[in-house]
Amino acid sequence: MSDTRPLPSIGPHRLTSRVILAPMAGVTDRPFRALCRQLGAGLVVGEMLTADPALWNTRKSRLRMDHCGEPGPRAVQIAGGDAEMLATAARLNAEQGAEIIDINMGCPAKKVCNKAAGSALLRDESLVAEILEAVVKAVDIPVTLKIRTGWCADSNNAVRVARLAEDNGIQALAVHGRHRQQRYTGDAEYDTIAEVVSSVQIPVFANGDITSADKACAVLDYTGANAVMIGRGAQGNPWIFREIDHYLRYGEKLAAPDMTERCGVLGGHLKALHAFYGEHMGVRIARKHLGWYLDGDNRLDDASRRQLRATFNGLDNVQSQLDFIDELFRHDPADAPTRVARVVAHHGTRAA
Structure with a gap:
């Protein structure tokens, strides 16, 4: 049933579909955002950016802030x-062209939580409210929030945080159906997300373990x-948005x-990575993406x-990476063992 x-809106921005690319550090760079939007x-959201402007002069931060040529709305996390630093970061990003500011209160990484950021903030609801109020007041563009269900199984406070968000002017909320201590283990639960939806009037986006149209x-x-x-x-399956x-809708x-489209999309993605990062970094970053594409190809066995x-x-x-992709998809997928052996033999020699 369709x-x-x-379609939901975030402030003045109407989403073009009901499927959103989550912000992921090291993944949702400009080339990947463009591909997923295509x-x-x-809606696509950029990689998590530290709120400390003193750290924005690094190459990594400059690349994360690069939205050149992207259609709107440009969403920056x-x-x-x-609170004051986050408000300043929001204002500076808005001045540089951001059209939506997203606040991260969902990241479970130790290096983030150890700095009392990301999902660690869920332990201090008064600080959550202070941050939300400060950031919303600092900019005249929509502010959104991404959270988890809580810090641990005994502190499931997503509903209270959602109400704080709505009360402080947050215009949309994404909820990952795990608490912080789960990180990415176990199964996402959706009961809490349903409770959040019934508790607020702002748009709510469900996140966690969604890997198919069904x-x-x-x-x-x-x-x-x-x-x-x-x-x-x-990751390795940008077609999921279309599917x-x-x-x-229908x-x-x-x-x-099919194989022709997979070849074209993967080859185009690699070319965009090379152009964006330069050959030295682009070649290395392409490796993890190729691994994800291979993981998603059910024509191949693990070996x-x-x-x-x-x-x-x-x-x-x-050039060797692009030749590899061309060779990989050129042959009949029904003859996967022969195809793999041919690619490995040819390009293994080149790599050596």
Whole structure:
């Protein structure tokens, strides 16, 4: 059954689909955002950026802040534990073209939580309210918030935090269905997300373990959320946005991308990485993406994936990586063992 509800809005920005790319450090760079938007994401959010402007002069931060040529709305996620610093970061990003500011209160990483940022903030609701109020007052663009269900199983406070968010002017809320101590283990739970949806009037986006059109539809039906947010499910599978969007609109499933499209998308993604980062960094960053694409290719067994990943990781220049992709997808997928052996033999020699 198709979803006939109006598409959600964040302030003046109407989403183009009910599927959102979650911010992921080291993943949702400009090339990946562009690809996911092209394949149906209704909103894409940049990589988490520290709220401390003194750290923005590093190459990593400059690249994370690069939204050159991107269509709107440009959404920037900031992370920190000091209300005044977060407000300043929001204002500076707005001055540089951000159209939505997202506050991170969901990251479970130790290096973030140890600085009383990310999901660690959920332990201090008064500080949460202080931060939300300061950031919303600092800018005249929409501010959104991403949270988890709580810090641990005994402190599930997502509903209270959601109400604080609404009271302090947050215009949309994403909820990951795990508490911080779970990190990414176990299964996401959606009961808390459903409680949040019923407790506030602002749009709520459901996040966690959504890896297919069927799952997205089931989560939206169960929680009543306005959209789904896809994180790890998009790694190596940017087509997930198109597949979910089509299913929600028309109630029918799209065919999986064929070999020609997979080759074109992966080759285009690698070229964009090389152009954005330069050859030295681009070649290295391409390796993790290739690994994710291989993980998502059900034509390959685990041994083949390991062989291909090891071979690709030995390639150290742009052209050899592009040749690898061309060779990998050129042959009949029904003859996967021969195809893999040919690619490994050819490009393994080049890597050596």
